[in-house]
Amino acid sequence: MLPDIDRIKTDAELPVRADVVIIGGGIIGVSAAYFLSRRGIDVTLCEKGFVAHEQSGRNWGWVRAMGRDLAEIPLCLESQRLWASMNESCAAETGFRRCGILYLCDSEKEMASQKAWLDAARPFQITSRIVGGRELADILPGTQRPFVGALLTPSDARAEPQKAVPAIAEAARRNGAKIAENCAVRGLDVAGGNIAGVITEKGRIACGTVILAGGAWSRLFLGNEGIDLPQLKMLGSVFATPPMPGGPEVTVGGSTFSFRKRLDGGYTVSRRNGSISHITPDSFRLFFDFLPSLVSGWDELKLRFAGRFREEWRMPRRWKLDAPSPFEEIRVLDPAPDEAQIEEARSTIAAGFPFFRDMKVENAWGGLIDVTPDAVPVISPVERLPGLVVATGFSGHGFGIGPGAGKLASELATGAPPCVDPTPFRLERFKRSARPLAQAVPQRP
């Protein structure tokens, strides 16, 4: 069942024009709207369903720099800086707390890989350090499993997805941003090679700049515009416990489980390293793009042959803008959680940590995570279509870097100096998206 996501007030009337239109009301879209509106820029955000009802309202709530690709660390740190003042700047409780994040290691091999990351990340002066023995026992008293050690980052944090994302959206509205729900954008209105507007199901909005923050839908949207973004979806399954007073404050990730305390005193729990990849037509189309990550992450990957293939095969990949688009057919992507993974996470944690022995599953849900071949997001202008900025492909960690990523997208959209070097996030790093438009997406046979 969907977690309890705060609802926001929205704008019933669409404006005729805006300086910037944002497609998608997840954390990236609402953060971009917030930072644009704070600068007095006239921005409208269109969400096909409801704000934060896809990935951004379903995630674990980790705000992490630890373990990140080095190219992303400056953006992670900028984001944590923004998170730290978010309650004040949004005048709302986002749940942001510097609780620390701990990666527990079962083997020397896992420890070696954490140490390798720690050495490589030293120039960024993150607070990460190796802990073991007595210190680890003090952090997690009574643990039954003989962990070899752990990597701890005290400055890493958590926030409440179901509260934070609507709170940022509300703050953007107070600054003057317009936010329309149940308003799918069918496509772009392009004139003379430049963006002239967007066509929504409720009419056209004239604009010179668009930020596409469409999460798992971005590949489909761009495909209809002749732009080929390599992006797949993975299923994550999560459950929430009722409040459990007195448990660990630190957020914990083991090799096959994770838990983090929520603001209400309950825990958000999942099977870590167990995302399920459903085989879909895109799995074949993008096979060679994802082959390297398939090989390196083979032991963690769970492939499923039944499930989403039929649904995605039937979904049109081309449509006209004067008729309903796929975005109107599926307002909220709401996959069922994998029950076996829910039970595996529950029983592993109950067996390993006495505090969780009687833990109950209050609610469980699924979420489709959008991933790129190198697991680094795209936050980038599209060279061939001036006025279009894409911010997507957050590969399972867009909640934590959401505020920074939305800010960076807002800066790229307006030519303002970027808060971090955007080079690692360029769309054109994927060779396929640099092909001439006509060849970019093969038509379905």
Ligand SMILES: Cc1cc2nc3c(=O)[nH]c(=O)nc-3n(C[C@H](O)[C@H](O)[C@H](O)COP(=O)(O)OP(=O)(O)OC[C@H]3O[C@@H](n4cnc5c(N)ncnc54)[C@H](O)[C@@H]3O)c2cc1C
């Ligand atoms: C189970 C799970 C656990 C995760 N755990 C973490 C974590 O602990 N920490 C972390 O940092 N990240 C985590 N993530 C990843 C994180 O949630 C995502 O990376 C992030 O939320 C992506 O935000 P987004 O705004 O890009 O996409 P989304 O939140 O998916 O939002 C995209 C929005 O765009 C809308 N949209 C799409 N197309 C259109 C259109 N044509 N017109 C109008 N609207 C459109 C969709 O309806 C959707 O609401 C997790 C994800 C999942 C699923």
